[in-house]
Amino acid sequence: MWRRFLIFLGVVAGGFGPNAYADEPSVMSLDFCADQYVLAFAKPENIVAVSDEAADINSFFAARAAGLPVTRGALEDVLLRKPDLVVRTWRGSMAGDAMAKRLDIHTYRPPYAMTPEDNLRNLVLVAEALGGASDARAMVDDYHTRWEALKKQPASKLKAVYMTPSGFTAGQGTFVDDIIQLAGFDTVATAADVHGWVPLPLEKMVMDPPGVVIGSFFNEGTVHISHWSGGRHGAYRNMIKELPTIMVPSRYLSCSGAFFVDAAEFIRAEAEKLGLFHDAERAR
Numbered sequence: 001m002w003r004r005f006l007i008f009l010g011v012v013a014g015g016f017g018p019n020a021y022a023d024e025p026s027v028m029s030l031d032f033c034a035d036q037y038v039l040a041f042a043k044p045e046n047i048v049a050v051s052d053e054a055a056d057i058n059s060f061f062a063a064r065a066a067g068l069p070v071t072r073g074a075l076e077d078v079l080l081r082k083p084d085l086v087v088r089t090w091r092g093s094m095a096g097d098a099m100a101k102r103l104d105i106h107t108y109r110p111p112y113a114m115t116p117e118d119n120l121r122n123l124v125l126v127a128e129a130l131g132g133a134s135d136a137r138a139m140v141d142d143y144h145t146r147w148e149a150l151k152k153q154p155a156s157k158l159k160a161v162y163m164t165p166s167g168f169t170a171g172q173g174t175f176v177d178d179i180i181q182l183a184g185f186d187t188v189a190t191a192a193d194v195h196g197w198v199p200l201p202l203e204k205m206v207m208d209p210p211g212v213v214i215g216s217f218f219n220e221g222t223v224h225i226s227h228w229s230g231g232r233h234g235a236y237r238n239m240i241k242e243l244p245t246i247m248v249p250s251r252y253l254s255c256s257g258a259f260f261v262d263a264a265e266f267i268r269a270e271a272e273k274l275g276l277f278h279d280a281e282r283a284r
Helices: 002-014 032-041 075-081 094-102 116-130 133-151 175-182 188-192 202-207 234-242 260-273
Strands: 027-029 047-051 085-087 106-108 159-163 168-170 197-199 212-216 245-248
Touching: 027 032, 032 047, 032 085, 032 116, 032 133, 047 075, 075 094, 085 116, 094 106, 116 133, 133 175, 133 260, 159 168, 159 175, 159 188, 159 234, 168 175, 168 188, 175 260, 188 202, 212 234, 245 260
Parallel strands: 027 047, 027 085, 085 106, 159 212, 212 245
Antiparallel strands: 168 197
């Protein structure tokens, strides 16, 4: 089944326009998530520029961005540098794409990833355009093996709640909730029947406390906390202080779960250090 999936990816990626380059293209990424693809699969000598966020704390491949030229993503910068290929996700525009095309600069925007399978597909699609498809297929194969291994691990009997500094939580249907469950925990989102990104249901958690807190983006200076943010609530702070807490580096949760396997492995490893799987259930 998995091999057929990889063959399908190769067929789809092979039909992508920019892959018509005789050699590996010079490439420029305009924004943070586009950077991750370019840093993963393009050779450094082929990278014209990455975004000004590529080396930030939230970047999974931040170390690879060191020393590379940077761009703020302005169309004028693209036209001046004239790469063969521009990769973008949220930054840029269709009008900018059209203008770049008139100067023989191709642009590619990966499809939005809604599921882990979507993220794996996008790795191959973008890598094909960058000349690194074999690396991407190896990465996808490795991710799938690790993904299957995680699903076979015993689940904890503890219920986890995801917290952000702003007081929001990841409800059912979000990639963060899926990652936490892949790591072996049931979640407050399921118990409280909340969906999407919503304010943390503090009242319900006081009535039915979670067993473990999982958070991210704390103490990194990347999220603004106002005086009205739910994260300033005393009950919120007490849970972090009193319950076993796992703080996930934000680089693992960037770009709609592109690194979902790494994130789940990190959570599980930290939970094992805290002894949270001593009474784990044997069946998932």
